[in-house]
Amino acid sequence: MAQVERAGPALEVEDLRAWYQTRYFGVEREVRAVDGIDLRIQANEIYGLAGESSCGKTTLIKTIAGLVQPPLNLLSGSVRFRFRERELDMHRARKSEVSSVRWKHLSYIMQGSMSALNPVRRVRSSFIDFAFRHLARSKAEFDDLVIRHLDRLHLEPSVLDAFPHELSGGMRQRVAIALATVCRPEFIIADEPTTALDVVVQKRVLGLIREIQREMGSSLLFVTHDMAVHANLTDRLGIMYAGRLVEEGPTEAVFREPLHPYTSHLIDSLPRIGDSKSKQGLGGAPPNLADPPAGCRFHPRCPLAIDRCRVEQPAFVEAAPNRRVACFVVNPEAG
Amino acid sequence: MFGTLRDLIRYNRSFAVGLALIGFILVIAASSFFSPYDPRDVYLHPPDIPPSLAYPLGTTSRGQDMFWQLSFAIRNTLAFGLAVAILSRILSLTIGLMAGYLGGRTDRVLMSINDTFIVIPLFPILVLFYFVLREQMNWMLLALIMACLGWAYDARLIRSITMSLRTREFTEQSVFSGMSTRQIVTQEHLPYVMPVVFSTAMNNINWSIGLEVTLSVLGFTNIDTPTIGVMLYWANQHAAMVAGIWWWILFPVALVVLTFIGFFLLSISMNEYIDPRSRLRRMGGNG
Numbered sequence: 001m002a003q004v005e006r007a008g009p010a011l012e013v014e015d016l017r018a019w020y021q022t023r024y025f026g027v028e029r030e031v032r033a034v035d036g037i038d039l040r041i042q043a044n045e046i047y048g049l050a051g052e053s054s055c056g057k058t059t060l061i062k063t064i065a066g067l068v069q070p071p072l073n074l075l076s077g078s079v080r081f082r083f084r085e086r087e088l089d090m091h092r093a094r095k096s097e098v099s100s101v102r103w104k105h106l107s108y109i110m111q112g113s114m115s116a117l118n119p120v121r122r123v124r125s126s127f128i129d130f131a132f133r134h135l136a137r138s139k140a141e142f143d144d145l146v147i148r149h150l151d152r153l154h155l156e157p158s159v160l161d162a163f164p165h166e167l168s169g170g171m172r173q174r175v176a177i178a179l180a181t182v183c184r185p186e187f188i189i190a191d192e193p194t195t196a197l198d199v200v201v202q203k204r205v206l207g208l209i210r211e212i213q214r215e216m217g218s219s220l221l222f223v224t225h226d227m228a229v230h231a232n233l234t235d236r237l238g239i240m241y242a243g244r245l246v247e248e249g250p251t252e253a254v255f256r257e258p259l260h261p262y263t264s265h266l267i268d269s270l271p272r273i274g275d276s277k278s279k280q281g282l283g284g285a286p287p288n289l290a291d292p293p294a295g296c297r298f299h300p301r302c303p304l305a306i307d308r309c310r311v312e313q314p315a316f317v318e319a320a321p322n323r324r325v326a327c328f329v330v331n332p333e334a335g
Numbered sequence: 336m337f338g339t340l341r342d343l344i345r346y347n348r349s350f351a352v353g354l355a356l357i358g359f360i361l362v363i364a365a366s367s368f369f370s371p372y373d374p375r376d377v378y379l380h381p382p383d384i385p386p387s388l389a390y391p392l393g394t395t396s397r398g399q400d401m402f403w404q405l406s407f408a409i410r411n412t413l414a415f416g417l418a419v420a421i422l423s424r425i426l427s428l429t430i431g432l433m434a435g436y437l438g439g440r441t442d443r444v445l446m447s448i449n450d451t452f453i454v455i456p457l458f459p460i461l462v463l464f465y466f467v468l469r470e471q472m473n474w475m476l477l478a479l480i481m482a483c484l485g486w487a488y489d490a491r492l493i494r495s496i497t498m499s500l501r502t503r504e505f506t507e508q509s510v511f512s513g514m515s516t517r518q519i520v521t522q523e524h525l526p527y528v529m530p531v532v533f534s535t536a537m538n539n540i541n542w543s544i545g546l547e548v549t550l551s552v553l554g555f556t557n558i559d560t561p562t563i564g565v566m567l568y569w570a571n572q573h574a575a576m577v578a579g580i581w582w583w584i585l586f587p588v589a590l591v592v593l594t595f596i597g598f599f600l601l602s603i604s605m606n607e608y609i610d611p612r613s614r615l616r617r618m619g620g621n622g
Binding site: 040065067099102103107108110111115116117118119120121125126129130134135179319 | 503504505507508509510511512513514518522523526527
């Protein structure tokens with residue numbers, strides 16, 4: 001496929017702040033799930049997003065996908081997609097514009113995509129509901145296209161006439177991926193699409209995702225807390241902690257030489273063949289995002305914390321070529 | 336669909352019995368179309384004849400053949416029950432799906448109306464309607480009024496199902512794929528609540544027939560249209576109990592009781608069939 005030269009990154013997120021704001025009987029609560037995120041994803045790139053549970057990964061990609069609903073509110077920042085034909089500012093564009101882009105140019109593999117299929121409808125109906133409108137094909141052509149696409153994911157055409165409960169977990173997962181990629185979107189967001197699968201099926205599904213991404217030349221934003229998956233799949237990796245990005249760089253470089261102390265801990269937690277000493281866990285739990293600690297949000301758990309970390313918040317800036325990190329110890333100029 | 340029906344008949348005794356009873360009632364109701372008489376004509380036959388070969392169910396004190404009269408009555412009663420069920424299903428589906436899916440303020444407004452309808456006493460209101468409308472009162476109008484009063488419980492049930500569906504991934508995915516609210520509710524959620532609607536419809540038919548009989552026996556409906564209740568009303572008017580015309584009371588009561596039992600059996604067997612636990616066991620696992 002001829003690649004049209006694009007003017008810039010496929011996705012540009014600037015200073016994104018999305019908080020859960022609730023108010024019950026006059027008590028206001030703010031959960032700062034996404035608090036000042038900057039990131040760029042190039043065309044044809046697999047960007048991985050890692051971080052432990054409840055650090056705001058899902059909220060971030062929901063905000064990127066434009067699924068912001070109260071109590072989640074967008075406070076500041078912008079999300080700009082650059083597709084082949086047009087640009088789109090997700091939170092400022094008109095509703096009709098956003099929905100015309102969805103599924104066709106931008107698709108989303110949901111967290112727990114095992115249940116992304118309606119349990120009382122056949123798989124074929126889901127394909128028709130989600131994708132038919134976006135493709136502008138006749139019914140026969142559409143059927144043909146879907147069957148060919150399923151074949152690419154090693155699924156029989158007979159799954160179309162099955163109900164979701166008649167399929168195995170791995171098959172359902174592949175159906176969900178087929179559903180999200182059938183329109184050949186330029187940008188795919190995947191939220192933990194393989195977490196519920198065993199490692200054998202997981203490996204195959206990851207291979208398929210990669211294959212499809214390569215073939216279509218799409219960009220992929222891949223979210224999982226599983227560092228092993230990131231090592232296998234992604235080109236670039238962003239590490240999230242407590243609603244902020246703390247480190248970003250090419251996946252290989254991040255694994256070879258992690259800069260942020262939190263990243264080192266995440267990578268150290270991976271078992272290696274021949275490793276004989278027991279794993280050291282990181283003490284404590286991620287902070288409560290309704291009341292995050294002052295300064296660097298990682299300082300209460302950080303073994304390298306200095307006085308400055310407790311009061312001042314490190315900026316997320318370039319510390320080495322293509323590497324960004326938010327830490328005073330690694331990069332004293334981060335102020 | 337037909338496979339399901341066959342399995343239900345084969346493996347569920349109460350469904351088979353319920354279906355047979357309703358089938359029997361339907362045959363009697365259908366026979367009214369072949370009746371040689373107009374149901375409103377009176378004194379066509381000698382009055383007060385007990386069940387015999389010429390008149391298998393006897394005749395009334397008004398000179399009507401019990402069998403044909405009964406066939407008209409049960410037809411009207413069934414039609415009334417169905418009309419109420421269908422109208423109130425439309426109301427409860429629309430309101431339940433809207434409140435459950437849209438949530439927030441819409442939900443609060445609709446549910447406070449809903450709860451009002453649940454707590455108001457129905458019978459006095461229906462009697463009041465009769466006294467206000469009197470001459471204009473016919474069974475269609477009564478069905479409409481009952482439908483407007485009888486949707487509330489099931490709307491709440493449907494709302495609760497929709498609320499849980501709204502938070503599932505497939506709904507989120509439908510929203511993301513750009514489906515409109517109407518499409519999501521009618522294409523994704525409606526098939527899910529349909530079995531529940533069928534099961535509650537049976538109960539609703541029973542409820543409306545019961546109320547209609549009560550109102551008619553007391554004469555609070557249009558007494559020219561023969562229904563089971565109206566038949567009993569005329570039997571009372573002619574003091575059938577005192578005069579020993581037992582067949583005028585027994586046959587309508589027996590027929591309506593059979594209808595109740597039939598619908599009730601259908602309702603509980605369908606309830607059992609759509610119950611999540613039995614669904615899981617049928618699918619054979621942790622579906």
